[in-house]
Amino acid sequence: MRPLFLLLALGEMGLLFWLSSQPAAGAGLPHPWDKGAHFLAYALLGLFLRLGLGRFGPAFLGAFLYGLLDEWHQSFVPGREAFGLDLVADFLGAYVGARGAGRWEAPEASRP
Template identity: 50%
Template sequence: MNRAYLALAGLQMALIFWFSAQPGDTVGIPAPWDKLVHAGVYALLGHFLAQGTQRPLFSWSLAVLYGLSDEIHQMFVPGRVFDLGDWLADAGGAALAILAWSALSRRAGRLQR
């Protein structure tokens, strides 16, 4: 377990929460760019979680559940909604980063099976 990466994951989660708490009229990322932003933000979260826990499936599950909680949170923010496409972009971004990290870690012999 790498606590520095877990701390970065916690910071990333706090930033996601803060941005998600902004009212809808202050968010101005047009489609389809918003999905790329979601994927990128959650790719970074997935990377931090994978580095921190060294457990790819667990890391992906945490990122996906956090993405779900984020979308639910947005239902209570004025001008924001639950968007299934955003959640899928979150899950996909986290998956891509974790799969890449896992492959590189196996190649380097650092990932325990």
């Protein structure tokens, strides 16, 4: 477990929560760019969690469940809505980030 990456993940979660708490007043990225932003945000979260936790399963699940929670939270913000395609982008980003972070880890056999 690497605390620095877990702190980075918590910081990103806070930033995502704050961003999704902002009422929409015509601001934001137009479709389809907003899906790319979701993908990148959750890929980064998946990467931080994987590097922090060291395992794919918990990192992917944590990032995806946070995306689900954030979409639900966003549905209560005036002018915002939870959108299924946003959740798909969150899911794919979390998967790619958590899976891709494994490329920088030492194989299990070589860990102390």
